[in-house]
Amino acid sequence: MNLEQTLANLLDKLTGWVEGFILLLPNLVVALLIVIAAWIAAKVLRKVVRRVMDRVSSYHQVNNLLATVAYVLALAVGTFVALGVLDLDKTVTSLLAGAGIIGLALGFAFQDIAANFISGILLSVRRPFQEGDFIETNGFNGIVEEINLRTTLVRTFQGQIVLIPNAQVFQNPLTNYSRTGSRRVDLSCGVAYGDDLEHARTVAVDAIKQLDFVDPDKPVNFFYNEFGGSSINFILNFWIDFETQGDFLHAQSEAIIQLKKALDDGGLTIPFPIRTLDFGVVGGVNLNEVLPQRLYQQDGASSTPAGS
Numbered sequence: 001m002n003l004e005q006t007l008a009n010l011l012d013k014l015t016g017w018v019e020g021f022i023l024l025l026p027n028l029v030v031a032l033l034i035v036i037a038a039w040i041a042a043k044v045l046r047k048v049v050r051r052v053m054d055r056v057s058s059y060h061q062v063n064n065l066l067a068t069v070a071y072v073l074a075l076a077v078g079t080f081v082a083l084g085v086l087d088l089d090k091t092v093t094s095l096l097a098g099a100g101i102i103g104l105a106l107g108f109a110f111q112d113i114a115a116n117f118i119s120g121i122l123l124s125v126r127r128p129f130q131e132g133d134f135i136e137t138n139g140f141n142g143i144v145e146e147i148n149l150r151t152t153l154v155r156t157f158q159g160q161i162v163l164i165p166n167a168q169v170f171q172n173p174l175t176n177y178s179r180t181g182s183r184r185v186d187l188s189c190g191v192a193y194g195d196d197l198e199h200a201r202t203v204a205v206d207a208i209k210q211l212d213f214v215d216p217d218k219p220v221n222f223f224y225n226e227f228g229g230s231s232i233n234f235i236l237n238f239w240i241d242f243e244t245q246g247d248f249l250h251a252q253s254e255a256i257i258q259l260k261k262a263l264d265d266g267g268l269t270i271p272f273p274i275r276t277l278d279f280g281v282v283g284g285v286n287l288n289e290v291l292p293q294r295l296y297q298q299d300g301a302s303s304t305p306a307g308s
Contacts, residue, residue, distance in 0.1 A: 031082035038078020046071040116150045119170035133178040134245060138168050183242035185251050190231030192269040200268050207262030208238050213251050215239040230271040
């Protein structure tokens, strides 16, 4: 009797499951269609995102990552909708809650990595620099070798590779010397107090204008700025086409040579540092009084016969 009752209960269970599956079958088909549609839409979205990012960003790694993120998000949305069609709302809620908790824990554990990653994405969108540019940031300057998801690789002019976290690059001041394609060269020099200042200015400006690498569309500026210890100092600046640091150093060197030669040919002097010693201060001895006495004593000692 017990066996018959058990078999009957089991049959009722199976019958209920079959009836439930039959009733659920239309929703199951709809859910499957939704998943397939979401999968196709996710693939299309991935291609679209990659094409758009390739147009606005040259960072292929970031572009591929964003395209993959869009693909996963679209597929996840389709999956959650399909679960909702199957009346598995509680399962969806549990999955979302679990994903939120896991995401929060990972966010705290990898906040530095996340900050660098997000900064890398923002750098790829804003594009303040690109590979091959000469930049200065965080106390380092050099040529950008590579930009990845976490760091920016800069090769210094001494040949070292510096890895700078993207968050520091994004948050701190950055100078891109290659962006404008031009750069100003500043020279500091001075002429003697006895020289004609207007003549010195004309000679210096004309000398720099003769250099073939000077940008003719921008003026050569000359300003006296200081009464120095042995000279009247001035600043002279001009603009050049800039691609590499070698262009700047070459222009600076050649301009110094040309300026020195022009000042010499013009009868102008770049003074050596001069130091004046004054012995006539309060409590001291005047040098004009001391020097003749010392010379007289030396002359007298040298004229005294030996053995006298």
